[in-house]
Amino acid sequence: MSNLANNKKLFYERQNVWEKLNDQEKKNVYDFAQDYKEYLNKAKTERESVWYSIDYANTRGFKDLLKTEKLVPGDKVYFNKNNKALVMAVIGEKPLEEGLNIIGSHIDSPRLDLKPQPFYEKEGLALMKTHYYGGIKKYQWTSIPLALHGIVVKNDGTMVNIVIGEDEGDTVFTITDLLPHLAKEQMEKKMNEAVTGESLNILCGSLPVIDQDIKEKVKHVVLEYLYSTYGTIEEDFISAEIEAVPAWPARDIGFDRSLVGGYGQDDRVCAYTSLRAITDIKKPDRTSVIILADKEEIGSSGNTGMMSSFFENAVAELVFRAGGSYSDLVLRRTLANSRALSADVNAGIDPNYEHVMEEMNAARIGYGLVITKYTGSRGKNSANDAHAEFVGQVRQLFNKYNVGWQTGELGKVDQGGGGTIAAFMAALGMNVVDCGVALLGMHSTFEIAAKTDIYMAYKGYKAFLEN
Numbered sequence: 001m002s003n004l005a006n007n008k009k010l011f012y013e014r015q016n017v018w019e020k021l022n023d024q025e026k027k028n029v030y031d032f033a034q035d036y037k038e039y040l041n042k043a044k045t046e047r048e049s050v051w052y053s054i055d056y057a058n059t060r061g062f063k064d065l066l067k068t069e070k071l072v073p074g075d076k077v078y079f080n081k082n083n084k085a086l087v088m089a090v091i092g093e094k095p096l097e098e099g100l101n102i103i104g105s106h107i108d109s110p111r112l113d114l115k116p117q118p119f120y121e122k123e124g125l126a127l128m129k130t131h132y133y134g135g136i137k138k139y140q141w142t143s144i145p146l147a148l149h150g151i152v153v154k155n156d157g158t159m160v161n162i163v164i165g166e167d168e169g170d171t172v173f174t175i176t177d178l179l180p181h182l183a184k185e186q187m188e189k190k191m192n193e194a195v196t197g198e199s200l201n202i203l204c205g206s207l208p209v210i211d212q213d214i215k216e217k218v219k220h221v222v223l224e225y226l227y228s229t230y231g232t233i234e235e236d237f238i239s240a241e242i243e244a245v246p247a248w249p250a251r252d253i254g255f256d257r258s259l260v261g262g263y264g265q266d267d268r269v270c271a272y273t274s275l276r277a278i279t280d281i282k283k284p285d286r287t288s289v290i291i292l293a294d295k296e297e298i299g300s301s302g303n304t305g306m307m308s309s310f311f312e313n314a315v316a317e318l319v320f321r322a323g324g325s326y327s328d329l330v331l332r333r334t335l336a337n338s339r340a341l342s343a344d345v346n347a348g349i350d351p352n353y354e355h356v357m358e359e360m361n362a363a364r365i366g367y368g369l370v371i372t373k374y375t376g377s378r379g380k381n382s383a384n385d386a387h388a389e390f391v392g393q394v395r396q397l398f399n400k401y402n403v404g405w406q407t408g409e410l411g412k413v414d415q416g417g418g419g420t421i422a423a424f425m426a427a428l429g430m431n432v433v434d435c436g437v438a439l440l441g442m443h444s445t446f447e448i449a450a451k452t453d454i455y456m457a458y459k460g461y462k463a464f465l466e467n
Helices: 023-042 046-058 216-231 234-239 265-279 310-321 328-336 389-399 422-426 451-466
Strands: 076-081 085-090 103-104 112-124 125-133 146-153 159-164 200-204 240-246 251-253 259-262 288-293 341-342 367-371 405-407 431-436 449-450
Touching: 023 046, 023 251, 023 259, 023 265, 023 451, 046 076, 046 085, 046 146, 046 265, 076 310, 085 310, 103 112, 103 234, 103 265, 103 431, 112 146, 112 200, 112 216, 112 234, 112 251, 112 288, 125 216, 125 240, 146 234, 200 216, 216 367, 234 240, 234 328, 251 422, 259 451, 265 288, 265 431, 265 449, 288 310, 288 451, 310 328, 341 389, 341 422, 367 389, 367 451, 389 451
Parallel strands: 103 288, 103 341, 341 431, 367 405
Antiparallel strands: 076 085, 085 288, 112 125, 112 240, 125 200, 146 159, 146 240, 251 259, 259 449, 367 431
16 A cells, blocks of 8 residues: 555645634734724725725825826836726836736625615605615515615716715614515515515605695605705706615624624625735735726626726726836737736535535635636636636645635536626636635625635735735
8 A cells, every 4th residue: 555545635625724823813813804894884885995995005105097107116006997996006026018916806796776766755755766786685685774875976066975874873774574464475475576676665764844835745855854964956866876785884703703794795805805915015026906896796897897998998007107118019918928816705605505515615614715716607607717727826826825725616516606807807818716705695785704714815815916
């Protein structure tokens, strides 16, 4: 029998990250998670994520790329697209044409958007009509406290920022559910039919104005409040983006406080860890870049989604300002020679629903950053399916820098599936693999992540950007 017969190195086994950490590292995990929870509370929309990131970057030496004439190694810049997508870079020693180290995540999350004409009155109540954004279970959005976040652009062009429901003592909003005593028909329906999209109407008032000449008395009080507080009229909401999100803050989960629960962790957990990673870099060999993209949850469309040219335009600006000769060929070489992590979340195996996962290839909560070779559905449709050589490079890097990592795929074959921005990054010619944090309750109003996995995402992303 071979001497290797009992050698554990022959086997791949996941290991809980806590088992590998010393006391100082455990403290780092908890401290990092505390900062992360504050970010989740302050950045519940894509705009707030961009504003937070720019404010954070400004205090760490980053400048607006479009206001920077010439770039030299060590320069730190950002490119803001419509306050809904952001590219950040630290210029490296090597020419950009040799490629970039890129981490791409998205900052939009499933939610409810107010319709352009949201306000109406019925049965003595004022309500707001919504259209859901991204993949949600609609029933999860009933009977919970909701906050309103967003902007209103008034007829004179001025923009009003609205946040209602987050501060202690703030009023909140909700969508009522049907009482079980009268829900016989509802409860016999399929879960995806029991609550319809058009029934996700948010309760926002019941006080009538005392004026016999006004027909919609309760709606009038709502509009009057908005006018007196924000200077808006009903027509202004046609040019508004108001999102309804869960009003609760991010919280520790468990007796041991080892988990973080909160709204929007898909994919702001990867956005925040990549933000922290790039702002901690000094002067890398290769230029380091992070992407905070919009609209991933609805197919990466629009001019702030990864199907648009906003990222290519940002890289073109980097190439131009870094000196040398600019041409379309130089831009293409820069992108094609780049390597990237598509930093998006994966599903951790849940003991309550383990039947949808294939145990050998499912990610575990608390076992580190998840490398996902392919996503997609129905035979890897719409997947990037990373090349083995590149997956090997990422493995070696993480092992070298003691990054806790694991492999994982999104559910059993033919069970479902999903996609990320990896395919759009790969379309630019670069090597890319999905690599993110495992969640429980993904796309719910209260997602769960392990603090160790969050910290390992930061540690792994920083190692990738620097090497």
